[in-house]
Amino acid sequence: MEGLSLDLVVLQLFTGLALGAIYVLLALGMSLLFGMLTVVNFAHGAFYMLGAYVGIMLLGVGFNFWLCLLFVPLVVGSVGLLCERFLIRRLYGRGIDYPLLLTFGLSYIMVECVRIVFGTTGLQFDTPDALVGATDIGIGYFPTYRLFVIAVTFVVLGLLWLFLERTPYGLIIRAGARDPQIVRILGIDVARVWLVVFGIGTGLAALAGLLAAPLQGASPEMGNSILAEAFVVTVVGGMGSLVGAVIAGLLVGVVVAMTSLLAPEMAQVSIFALMAVVLLIRPQGFFGRAGLMS
Amino acid sequence: MLRIEKLQAWYGPSHILQGVEMQVGRGEIVCLIGRNGAGKTTTLRSVMGLAGRSTGSVTFEGTSLLPLPTHRRNALGLGYVPEERRIVQGLSVRDNLRLGLLASTHKRREQDVIAEIAETFPRLAERLDQDAITMSGGEQQMLAIARAMVSRPKLIMLDEPSEGIMPVLVDEMFALFARLRDEGTTILLVEQNVELALGIADRAYIMDQGMIVHEGPAKALLADADIQERYCSV
Numbered sequence: 077m078e079g080l081s082l083d084l085v086v087l088q089l090f091t092g093l094a095l096g097a098i099y100v101l102l103a104l105g106m107s108l109l110f111g112m113l114t115v116v117n118f119a120h121g122a123f124y125m126l127g128a129y130v131g132i133m134l135l136g137v138g139f140n141f142w143l144c145l146l147f148v149p150l151v152v153g154s155v156g157l158l159c160e161r162f163l164i165r166r167l168y169g170r171g172i173d174y175p176l177l178l179t180f181g182l183s184y185i186m187v188e189c190v191r192i193v194f195g196t197t198g199l200q201f202d203t204p205d206a207l208v209g210a211t212d213i214g215i216g217y218f219p220t221y222r223l224f225v226i227a228v229t230f231v232v233l234g235l236l237w238l239f240l241e242r243t244p245y246g247l248i249i250r251a252g253a254r255d256p257q258i259v260r261i262l263g264i265d266v267a268r269v270w271l272v273v274f275g276i277g278t279g280l281a282a283l284a285g286l287l288a289a290p291l292q293g294a295s296p297e298m299g300n301s302i303l304a305e306a307f308v309v310t311v312v313g314g315m316g317s318l319v320g321a322v323i324a325g326l327l328v329g330v331v332v333a334m335t336s337l338l339a340p341e342m343a344q345v346s347i348f349a350l351m352a353v354v355l356l357i358r359p360q361g362f363f364g365r366a367g368l369m370s
Numbered sequence: 371m372l373r374i375e376k377l378q379a380w381y382g383p384s385h386i387l388q389g390v391e392m393q394v395g396r397g398e399i400v401c402l403i404g405r406n407g408a409g410k411t412t413t414l415r416s417v418m419g420l421a422g423r424s425t426g427s428v429t430f431e432g433t434s435l436l437p438l439p440t441h442r443r444n445a446l447g448l449g450y451v452p453e454e455r456r457i458v459q460g461l462s463v464r465d466n467l468r469l470g471l472l473a474s475t476h477k478r479r480e481q482d483v484i485a486e487i488a489e490t491f492p493r494l495a496e497r498l499d500q501d502a503i504t505m506s507g508g509e510q511q512m513l514a515i516a517r518a519m520v521s522r523p524k525l526i527m528l529d530e531p532s533e534g535i536m537p538v539l540v541d542e543m544f545a546l547f548a549r550l551r552d553e554g555t556t557i558l559l560v561e562q563n564v565e566l567a568l569g570i571a572d573r574a575y576i577m578d579q580g581m582i583v584h585e586g587p588a589k590a591l592l593a594d595a596d597i598q599e600r601y602c603s604v
């Protein structure tokens with residue numbers, strides 16, 4: 077390990093947290109959708125990609141990056157709402173594979189549409205001016221934009237927590253995730269709640285895509301590769317568990333960053349190795365309920 | 371108030387209810403008894419829109435229920451406490467109660483409800499912030515009843531509320547049912563505890579193999595050991 081200063085390791089830890097923050101935003105949405113709707117959303121990566129491209133479109137018509145942070149999740153979340161309302165809703169209660177196939181198809185359609193409109197080659201996405209450069213975090217300089225990604229994620233987590241724990245709507249969502257039937261018996265229209273949940277989940281995916289774009293650019297396929305990783309995070313954290321998604325997201329980010337530092341060629345593999353180890357020890361993931369998948 | 375006619379219900383291919391005929395009048399306690407597997411739970415679930423396919427007619431205050439989704443049936447004033455109680459895991463007692471209030475049709479203030487709970491269910495009031503699932507079976511049953519009552523349903527259907535509960539609590543619960551009736555709530559009670567149920571009910575129906583096989587005043591049934599023996603012994 078000689079040659080690796082502590083500072084370098086800590087800086088890489090921050091890099092991992094920034095990467096993990098993107099995973100967290102994606103996995104939160106996936107876990108929310110799975111926990112409440114038992115929908116494994118294969119289009120989640122496509123919504124992520126859409127986030128980056130809608131950002132490019134909005135910037136093109138004169139929005140600034142800060143407004144994009146607000147409007148991209150709203151626009152893409154609305155697309156998600158429409159998908160839920162008119163397509164996915166018809167498949168509830170038919171088993172896990174129907175919505176899976178539908179969202180798989182949806183993701184192809186979205187990716188193809190983006191290819192037609194924006195071309196097949198990736199596009200560059202400039203870091204907003206205010207966030208260019210590096211900031212001294214005590215032990216060294218760290219890219220300001222990555223700090224910003226971490227900060228935004230924690231703000232979003234805080235807001236989501238407040239929404240779920242402190243509002244009546246959040247209470248319905250938490251109860252509905254555990255037992256939709258009693259929620260109906262008590263007079264609440266669960267379908268409307270699910271619609272909102274789908275909007276939130278896809279909106280979070282879009283925010284992740286927008287935040288990732290300045291780091292890696294935008295390409296029609298950007299969602300495909302990260303979907304597998306987000307899926308790993310969701311499974312490791314425990315399908316349906318939001319706390320699990322947060323912890324597993326950050327952990328996976330850090331593991332990837334650390335492996336990149338020590339053995340770069342192992343970085344991708346390390347994600348799946350982590351999943352295998354966790355699932356061998358705890359098949360339901362960190363915070364998953366046992367038997368949820370059966 | 372509740373009129374069930376020619377009700378048939380299926381779970382997949384199995385034909386469970388084969389033409390159930392029942393009525394519950396305003397202000398009554400009506401009790402539905404019968405052996406395990408007779409179809410009592412299925413009847414209540416069907417009224418609530420939770421059974422499989424159902425045909426026939428179920429009307430509540432003249433409104434036809436079968437086309438309506440479950441939450442709309444609740445909004446009409448139908449409360450239901452299922453056999454499994456369905457206390458939501460991970461939610462406090464208070465949040466479980468709140469759930470009963472959240473449907474937009476019931477406009478009652480939380481403070482008023484909590485104050486009322488404190489009078490009727492002092493044990494729950496002491497445990498408002500406890501995770502509901504950690505309470506005893508009896509307390510959970512009380513919570514399930516309280517949660518169904520906070521929206522002030524006109525008719526409440528209870529499925530085997532005394533199942534697995536200490537006798538002291540059962541007596542308390544039945545005293546509560548009698549009081550609710552006196553205050554104007556109509557009750558449809560499914561019970562295995564036949565003597566207790568017939569003791570407070572006005573009328574009773576006996577169900578066997580998906581059909582009503584006997585009906586009459588509760589007092590008459592209570593005296594009729596023969597019928598009880600035939601349809602209710604386990």
Ligand SMILES: Nc1ncnc2c1ncn2[C@@H]1O[C@H](COP(=O)(O)OP(=O)(O)O)[C@@H](O)[C@H]1O
Pocket residue numbers: 381384386404405406407408409410411412413
């Ligand atoms: N979800 C279900 N799927 C298939 N069959 C069921 C289901 N629930 C109940 N049944 C069957 O329906 C019949 C009536 O059950 P139920 O209404 O629960 O009876 P009771 O409440 O009188 O004990 C039983 O034969 C039972 O096996």
Ligand SMILES: [Mg+2]
Pocket residue numbers: 407410411412453529
């Ligand atoms: Mg039953």
